[in-house]
Amino acid sequence: MSLKVRDLRVYYRTLAGDVKALDGADFELADGEITGLVGESGSGKSTLGKSLIKLDGRMRYVSGTVELDGAELPVRDSARMNDFRFREVSLIPQYAMSAMNPTRKVGRMIADLLESRGERFRALRPELVRRLELVGLGEQVLGRYPIELSGGMKQRTVMVLSTLLDPSLLIADEVTSALDVSNQRAVAETLAGFRDRGFVKSMIFVTHDVALVNQIADTITVMYAGRLAEKGPAKTVVNSPRHPYTRMLISALPEVGVSHGERRLSGIPGSPPALLDPPAGCRFRDRCPLAFDKCEQEPPFAEVEPDHSVACWKA
Amino acid sequence: MRRYFGRKLFVYALTFFIAMTVNWIIPRFMPGDPVQSRLARASLQSPEASAAMQAYYERLFGLDVPLWQQYLNFWASLARGDLGISIWLFPQPVGDIILGAVPYSLALLLPAILLSWVVGNWFGAYAARNRWLDNTVLPVGYVLTATPYMWLALLLAWGLGIVAGLFPVGGAYSFALTPSATPEFVGSLLQHWFLPFLSLFLVALGGWAIGMRNMIIYELESDYSNYLEALGAPRRLVRRYAFRNAMLPQLTGLALQLGTLVAGSLLTEIVFSYPGLGYLILQAIRNQDFFLLQGAFMFIVVGVLIANFIIDIVYVLVDPRTRIQMQGGAA
Ligand SMILES: Nc1ncnc2c1ncn2[C@@H]1O[C@H](COP(=O)(O)OP(=O)(O)OP(=O)(O)O)[C@@H](O)[C@H]1O
Numbered sequence: 279m280s281l282k283v284r285d286l287r288v289y290y291r292t293l294a295g296d297v298k299a300l301d302g303a304d305f306e307l308a309d310g311e312i313t314g315l316v317g318e319s320g321s322g323k324s325t326l327g328k329s330l331i332k333l334d335g336r337m338r339y340v341s342g343t344v345e346l347d348g349a350e351l352p353v354r355d356s357a358r359m360n361d362f363r364f365r366e367v368s369l370i371p372q373y374a375m376s377a378m379n380p381t382r383k384v385g386r387m388i389a390d391l392l393e394s395r396g397e398r399f400r401a402l403r404p405e406l407v408r409r410l411e412l413v414g415l416g417e418q419v420l421g422r423y424p425i426e427l428s429g430g431m432k433q434r435t436v437m438v439l440s441t442l443l444d445p446s447l448l449i450a451d452e453v454t455s456a457l458d459v460s461n462q463r464a465v466a467e468t469l470a471g472f473r474d475r476g477f478v479k480s481m482i483f484v485t486h487d488v489a490l491v492n493q494i495a496d497t498i499t500v501m502y503a504g505r506l507a508e509k510g511p512a513k514t515v516v517n518s519p520r521h522p523y524t525r526m527l528i529s530a531l532p533e534v535g536v537s538h539g540e541r542r543l544s545g546i547p548g549s550p551p552a553l554l555d556p557p558a559g560c561r562f563r564d565r566c567p568l569a570f571d572k573c574e575q576e577p578p579f580a581e582v583e584p585d586h587s588v589a590c591w592k593a
Numbered sequence: 594m595r596r597y598f599g600r601k602l603f604v605y606a607l608t609f610f611i612a613m614t615v616n617w618i619i620p621r622f623m624p625g626d627p628v629q630s631r632l633a634r635a636s637l638q639s640p641e642a643s644a645a646m647q648a649y650y651e652r653l654f655g656l657d658v659p660l661w662q663q664y665l666n667f668w669a670s671l672a673r674g675d676l677g678i679s680i681w682l683f684p685q686p687v688g689d690i691i692l693g694a695v696p697y698s699l700a701l702l703l704p705a706i707l708l709s710w711v712v713g714n715w716f717g718a719y720a721a722r723n724r725w726l727d728n729t730v731l732p733v734g735y736v737l738t739a740t741p742y743m744w745l746a747l748l749l750a751w752g753l754g755i756v757a758g759l760f761p762v763g764g765a766y767s768f769a770l771t772p773s774a775t776p777e778f779v780g781s782l783l784q785h786w787f788l789p790f791l792s793l794f795l796v797a798l799g800g801w802a803i804g805m806r807n808m809i810i811y812e813l814e815s816d817y818s819n820y821l822e823a824l825g826a827p828r829r830l831v832r833r834y835a836f837r838n839a840m841l842p843q844l845t846g847l848a849l850q851l852g853t854l855v856a857g858s859l860l861t862e863i864v865f866s867y868p869g870l871g872y873l874i875l876q877a878i879r880n881q882d883f884f885l886l887q888g889a890f891m892f893i894v895v896g897v898l899i900a901n902f903i904i905d906i907v908y909v910l911v912d913p914r915t916r917i918q919m920q921g922g923a924a
């Protein structure tokens with residue numbers, strides 16, 4: 279197992295109280311696994327992603343442990359976590375277009391970053407150039423300012439930079455949302471290629487696009503209202519989903535396997551509960567056609583078959 | 594790049610021409626006639642003498658020809674570097690009067706602007722990373738920027754000058770002394786300089802500090818800072834980038850301030866009767882001194898234009914975004 283997450287809870291501190299944006303995540307990633315993390319807007323996907331590398335200012339760890347390659351990841355201690363960032367856990371942010379300092383040449387920025395992490399830029403430069411060429415960029419991007427690169431070029435540069443130190447875990451948060459359909463495919467396939475070449479061991483690919491995930495991911499993880507609803511092999515989740523929410527999500531797609539750009543997962547009546555003070559029990563209860571008495575207790579996220587877990591009493 | 598600066602220079606030349614024309618027009622359309630008021634002061638008895646004096650002055654000041662010709666003559670003498678003769682301090686040439694006043698204005702404004710900029714940015718940058726300092730700098734800064742300048746200047750003059758008696762509140766040096774290179778005279782200069790300087794320094798300080806603080810915080814929350822932090826970059830690197838980028842708007846601000854250098858001290862010089870350009874402008878208006886007013890305004894216009902030109906250059910040097918857009922535009 280490359281990644282092992284246990285009972286991870288991360289809340290947002292607000293004046294009104296804690297927003298339980300990630301409320302008890304339990305899952306594993308195998309070596310080489312790419313999981314597509316899907317769910318409605320606000321279901322906690324980004325929160326989960328950030329909780330594995332760096333929290334935003336208002337987030338707070340409540341409980342949980344994270345184990346990466348057999349060693350505990352000190353997620354709660356930001357200072358100690360710094361050693362692991364970039365080297366062991368890395369991130370391709372959603373805002374790749376603006377992720378680079380606009381007043382510094384790309385190469386200088388990368389050099390500054392690497393040197394500040396105690397790496398030798400000179401030693402890594404050949405590999406950096408090789409990887410840039412791999413994604414169709416030339417060495418000359420290093421001599422340019424970000425403003426001189428197109429959106430796609432910036433995105434690819436960030437993809438290469440984030441994975442330069444061969445991290446074990448890569449979090450790609452909605453990296454394709456800002457792109458057109460053909461670029462979405464290309465970016466997703468490039469990332470899968472990074473995994474195949476061993477640049478990254480495992481990956482969490484956050485997206486709204488189930489169809490896209492189905493093309494590159496080995497497994498699909500479905501989130502609902504701050505909790506994991508289902509995780510299993512991509513084929514299984516798409517073809518025979520077990521959680522009622524996943525079923526509705528999949529059936530809301532016009533045709534799986536054909537991507538029509540950004541597709542909001544919204545064809546389901548009702549709305550998710552507020553995470554400020556969520557009701558006890560199954561959080562999908564209000565919208566679930568199968569809900570029954572027992573659903574007032576929280577269903578465990580349990581394995582229904584090998585490598586396939588579901589949080590539903592009816593699964 | 595050459596085309597870019599060529600275009601800029603043309604715009605500046607055009608601006609200069611228009612501004613100078615306006616400077617020429619405005620005094621001439623102000624109510625009152627400078628020659629008449631001179632004569633009134635001379636209080637000549639006989640009408641003939643009066644008429645003769647009037648003709649003499651009008652020829653002397655070049656007011657005896659039609660307006661359009663006066664206008665052409667104005668440009669012609671300007672080209673020769675001749676700004677005319679002052680009416681107020683007749684018969685001193687305007688050029689000499691202005692050159693006598695400029696050092697006072699510069700000595701007041703340059704240190705005030707530069708020091709407030711340096712100190713303000715320094716405080717602002719520290720406030721952005723230190724809560725205690727932030728809680729002090731911010732309110733003090735807001736109070737300083739919100740204080741009307743007049744009020745602050747009068748308060749200083751009254752408090753430190755009149756009540757405490759620490760500093761004199763008028764003039765550039767003690768009237769008991771004649772200008773010389775003696776320590777006594779220099780001491781007097783400094784004493785008279787301090788209060789007007791302090792008022793300018795204080796009033797600008799808060800704005801710089803708040804501006805810098807807000808810019809740095811904005812930069813620290815920007816995407817590139819977040820990305821660096823997510824990749825474990827030490828705080829030092831993130832701060833260095835933020836500081837550098839936050840400096841860019843501050844630099845523009847500084848250049849703009851320097852542009853208003855000559856005009857900027859008008860109020861100060863009035864409050865403290867400090868004999869710089871601003872004080873000259875006030876006197877020129879009071880005495881309907883066309884030529885002095887024109888000359889003083891010309892200094893201001895030239896100052897603003899030069900400062901803007903400097904901003905253009907500085908920006909091209911420090912901000913790759915401008916540089917690249919410019920090259921793109923010229924290509
Ligand atoms: N700064 C914040 N303060 C309070 N609550 C927040 C804050 N940011 C996010 N939340 C809440 O946390 C929950 C999870 O947010 P998160 O960004 O993880 O969702 P997401 O699944 O990534 O959504 P999206 O698909 O829109 O990116 C949301 O319900 C949201 O209301």
Ligand code: SF4
Binds near residue numbers: 560567577589590
């Ligand atoms: S636990 Fe109950 S409410 Fe929740 S999804 Fe299953 S059936 Fe529906």
Ligand SMILES: [Mg+2]
Binds near residue numbers: 323324325452
């Ligand atoms: Mg998100």
